[in-house]
Amino acid sequence: MAQPDEPHPPVVPSCPPPSKICDVVRSERPRSCCGMAMAGFRTAKYQLPEWHRRNAGVCYQALTAGEQAERGRAEAKHLVKHAAASAQRAQEYSKATLGQRLQDVHFWRMELQKEVMELDAETSLLAAQKLRLERALDATEVPYAVAVDNLECRERRQPPDLVVDEVERQLMKEADLIRDIRDLLKRTIIQAATQIRSNRIQKENCELDWSDKVETYHIDDKCLSYCTDSTNVQSHPSSVKFEENASTPKSWAQFSHDNISRAEQEKLASVQLRSLINSIIHDASEDLRMQRAAVNEAFDTHCRELDDAKLRLEQHLQQILKDIGDEEANIANLKKAIRDKEAYLKVAQTRLYDRSFRPNVELCRDEPQFRLVNEVEELTVFVEALKRKLMESEQNLKNLEETRMKLEKEIAVKANSIFIDREKCMGNRVRYPVDLEVASYKQ
Template structure:
């Protein structure tokens, strides 16, 4: 093809050309020598070094081949870039999905331990409240024991005012001493149990605080991981953190992380079970002590009742005997009056008989003889004297009997008064005071 007198070669078909196959540029200056060169004065100014025509073609062909090679390399690079971009996009997507999935699994783990901690905290709070209620019961029960102890002590002091012979160490006093000793032992037991309850409450609160601190960390971590899980490629609050991939020296492993919370929950659960067992023990102690106190109270009341019945029976018998003594005293006084009257009655006949003997002793001479009348008068006087001696002796005996009866009367009256005083102390003072004995419910600490 010719165009403006210049022959332009056809463009060869595109083929893969290596850079090493391109012609090398000729950099040597062609000399204007030979049969076709001009060396006259008319060619002055045109005698510069120029490329040869073959070199021009060769240079053009080199440009074609270089453009083709660069274009082909660019196409190949674009193709590879698309594949790399697609692969990296897929890898990024899978990695991000896997990271999101791992973050979700981590959230589940945190939520599980957070829920377990929350449940344990609630259980510890409920258990601590129950233990506080048991502690309040113990304190109420301890306060309630002051009433029976003061009653027992007052009963013992009141019974010290009994008068002999009723001031005796009887069954009532023995049971009252047992009751006072039982109350003191129960008070000591309740005080020790209160201290155990206080220590257990402190342990419950300490482990609850540990779980709360762990729970607070879990909540904060859950919020952070949940926020991280919500991040996506369209989030507006994301930025570069080049050094974020560095692990902290104090970072834990998932195993130690789970073990830490597991150990906290285990220790809290152990303290909770110890608190439950202590509550059961406290409940048994309160019920047993309340029952023991009421049983001992019933024993003391029964001893009081029997003792009062004995004293009432004795008092009635003493009053019966006093009534008999009083009647006997009256009869004995009448007897003494009769004896005195009988003595007086014998004195006049004795005077008559002695007067007769005295007058007959005045008979003169032979008429002063021992006749039958004389003997009879003499025997009469002897009989009267004997009767008087017997009557006076009997009077003395009767008067002694009367004095004995009076002494017995006084003794009976005093003993009856002592029995009345003892009955007043036991029945009106002690048993009336024991009517205010606390009930089993109050002794168990419910009121």
């Protein structure tokens, strides 16, 4: 800014030295010729040339003083006019610079205000995403509890069904997947909380800068309104100085630029984190949905296999029960046949015994005797054969009974496995949330 012209000091013209009208050489005065009687009238008087010179000197001094005063008035008038114009120019220039400064302050104030509003809105969106993460984390508690409960329920299966089958492998995979998802959600929640804190810190920095800009704008606007007619202006001689901690226009603008730049960086990081949260929730929901479908399919397949195995065992049990009935009837027939043959054997043996008492020559080896002996031998062979067959049939019946017990136990084991898998496990999986992403929006 050009400095106003400095007022020139008034030029005082040099006055010629006045005539020495008062310097009368007493010795040059004519001596009085009247003697001592006229001495009192002559001593204090001037000569006529002296009187003229004195009058001329007074007039010259008056003329010189008038001219000098006139020059001083002209110079003062010029100085007043020049000072007024310079002061007006200086004030207008200062007013223009204040106006420009107000525009600069207003620009950065609006930029900071815009950044504060955008950062506040972004923080609100990120807080909503953080709430989604927390709800999604809460929603994983039920699937994890269901998976753990399924594993614990299946531990109550009875041998030989207590096997590491495809269902157990899928359940273990599901439990591990949910644990990994929960860990990821917890880490992301911490990251979101940290980003929210950073957003709020930078928002506070921008708000402080904005507040300073608002206060500065009001101060400069008030300064812009001052004029020579203002009633609230007064002298402040000590204010004409530069503060040691004052900033430069470059550092002043750079400070707000840095605040806005950092706010933009935090806002960009927040936007990227929100996108990451959406991806995490979506991917976790898809993974859980696919794993849930895989577990349910494994359960369905295993339950069908159990139903088929139980059906085959029941069919075998029905056949075994029929065989047991037939075997019991066979044993009864064998026992009856043995009793019948023993009756015939008793008759033949009694005949032989009674004929052994024939007297003398009548004790003859006749044809009836041979026939009775053959009959006893034949009946004895048949009875022994029947007894062996009875023992064999009784062993078969015992084996059939043991098989029946095994089949009944296996059927009970299969029924228990079916109850655990279908009623307990699959019934409990009805509580499984349909979609983790949908659950993250629920209140």
